[in-house]
Amino acid sequence: MLISSHSSPNGGIQLSGGGGGRFWWEVVPVAPPSRTALVCTALAGIAVFAALFYTTSRGRLKSPWSRRKRKHALTPRQWKSLFTPDGKLRDGGVKFLKKVRSGGIDPSIRDEVWPFLLGVYDLNSTSEERAIIRTQKRKEYEKLRRQCRQLLKRSNDCSKGTSETSCIEDSGSVAQDSDSSSYEDVVSARESLSSEERSPDVEDSDDPSSALLEGDDGSGQTTNTDASALNTESSDSDSSEDPEVIQASSSSEGREENDPDVPLKDYISPSRTDLHPNQCTGENFATWQRIIRVDAVRANAEWIPYSPTQATVSECRARRAADAVGLKDYDFLEPCGIFHAARLVAILEAYAVYDPEIGYCQGMSDLLSPIIAAITEDHEAFWCFVGFMRKARHNFRLDEMGIRRQLSIVSKIIKCKDSHLYRHLEKLQAEDCFFVYRMVVVLFRRELTFEQTICLWEVMWADQAAIRAGIGKSAWSRMRQRAPPTEDLLLYAIAASVLQKRKLIIEKYSSMDEILRECNSMSGQLDVWKLLDDAHNLVVNLHDKIETPF
Template identity: 25%
Template sequence: MWRDPGTSADSFYEVRPDCTDVPITKFRIKAGKTLSVRKWQAAFTPEGYLDIGRVLGRIQRGGIHPLIRSEVWEFLLGCFDPKSTFDEREQIRHQRRAQYAALKEVCRQMFPIIGSGRYITAPVITEDGDPTNDPIVLLEANLDEGPDSLTQENGISRSSVCVKEVDKKIIQWKLTLHQIGLDVVRTDRTLVFYEKKENLSKLWDILSIYAWFDTDVGYCQGMSDLCSPMIILLEDEADAFWCFERLMRKMRGNFRCTERSVGVETQLTNLATITQVIDPKLHQHLETLGGGDYLFAVRMLMVLFRREFSFGDSLYLWEMMWALEYDPDLFAIYEEPHSVAERPEGSKVKPKSISQCGKFERENMKNGAKNSDAPLPISVFLVASVLKDRSARLLTEARGLDDVVKILTDITGSLDAKKACNEAIKLHKKYLKKAKKA
């Protein structure tokens, strides 16, 4: 019997005609498996309460239809509480848009290119706070026509851009603006969406504003890869910002750096531990090659496989991951002054319903994970599953770290997102079982 293989998702994320070597998206919209518009709408009560458990399984099996992806992601990332009504969510959205507008205005006052439809790719300030007066900056800001030229559209003057700064916080922020611009122009350039300068500018604005909003992390390379899908999926800039901000709450530990360590090192250590448990022979081989620190896996963890998958498949992978590790306490954790891990000793935690949790989270609960514990993210098990899948090649062909990197680079475009998630779940179960016996 002939079966409909499903509709490709590539038509929703158009690739430039001249980019002929881009991996084709394997994700297919399949009736009965992919979360459809109808099934999504049917999961809400008339008041707007969402039965999140009802949709998690379908997302895990077949992803989300692109037409509703942005709406579903806001729930998966904890922007909205499933136990809220339509009216309550509308009120929250209105408040957040106002908050973003205020944030953007603060940044615009410090550097008027914010919100102007332009972006900067050259340094605007020195570490001492002096303006660089870089001709590229002046050109990008349309201020190269004279000493006091004023752009007609928004009143940006040379004197308002080239300002001497003494505040260390502002200096630090301004030092990142050109790096954000350099990364923005390299992000997802195979997509037709970024042929429009206003979309590049929107990405630059959000990342620049986030760097001011979260000064503890600021901006690091890789964040543009995480933010780009939000810009494409969510039409309103403020909504895209808050979706990105929620994703960064999950990811910011990877980007947080101190004088002694880089945040992602914790996950690399966890990856080494997992590999040692599930494939000790491979772990030993990698250590012999000098790769026991697993630095070759940094990119996969930092940008969640954006480089290993096509654009459409990376979105499919992300939503399956978030559905698998979904925690119904997510919204409450984000909105409360203390996270679960930071709650004062003796404070009560309402038990969560296992039916409202993702499959990965349920396994953590069944294996005795406590509220004070920080369970390993599914992304670490995804990388472990890729290493295990390439174990034979790594053991026989890798004679140095360059070989390890080459073998892992060769996976680009060949991975199957659903298979990778399923393998990650199996490894997670295996690891928890072995770790419990240890």
């Protein structure tokens, strides 16, 4: 076919074509566009561009993660630049929290940054104030460890044949005996924890949420003891290099990490109902201690690449640490595993004494493990764990009210966002969202990799720190942020993970057991930054509808 074109006398273009079919056509001549038409066309184009830009901009406001997976994490250089000469965070920590919310934290500075996120240090504290707090909190932790050693010694004495009456009397009075002054200090510290949110003054010496840790200050005074400390009730442990760890547990049955077939009821053992909730007796402690040890030696080894120093610990030091807390039956572990288990035991035991209402419950070791991987000093890791448990402790209450409340919120988020999916869940009698029980209890620890878990927790902690500091509460700040800080970011993330599977759930699943298996098989399949993106979009759209009082 042959095509030709030539200008028309009246200004248009005339096309003609021919081929084997001998056909011709021509375009009707068109007059040149007028100036008015050109102006109108240009204005229309500008309007379309503006509309697209506005829509895109609104989309970007929805979440700090829109249109990308992750910004760069907070680097050591950026971290140092955030402080004034006297060691205060600039602008009350607003820029710091914004950075963490958008990209997390470089692993090399987590041990310095986490105490700020977890309320150990106030965001407005100076370096001098933090040094004082660090010293004070180290001493408080050492007192807790002495109590643990007393309880352990009494338990060992009882097991060797001491009369039952004597054991009961001793265990009931352990908190009131020769170290009663330390017990009063611990009680005072626990009471101050509840008032931290009302008065985050770092000078409050009884406030455990504004305590300890920064850099290496005081690192030469660790709280570890060697084996001889077990028989020395009144000795301090300032100069020992071996860490002590504590665990308290509610059930005598262990559980395997990341096992999708573990029954949900195993995550909070009913045996805890037999314990006295408000006092740490020798009997309670012995029960917690037994299960702590089972959980500690079964701890997942994912932490090893993230803690090179602890991963290369010598066998001699690891065994000393285990002896210091009475840990046995660990011969199948590598030295780093023994050391990690010993630290878990020491800190979880101390927490059981510190918070006897909760004591220990299976799942708490999962929450502590990432903390001790990042923080090498036991007393610093302990107070970070206390800050973490300020909210997470409700997951381990005997009445399970904390769990029920959170499941209810997840259900409400799904109902508000996707009525079709919610109706399907109703048909399956699964609208209570019990299938995400495990996600709630251990805060996604089983569904995400070690690094993903930490990334999620850091963003969640940044939200909670912003709320404690009063950042993001005003209407103006909400208009700017669109996704305001929330205490329940975890629950929005859990709902987002379910919504990502909506099509599969609606089209293929006909029972709650099938949905449960799907949720438990998410391990390693989730993109944590996409999950956070979706979670923040849910916060944007639903935070005014989802009431989350505790």
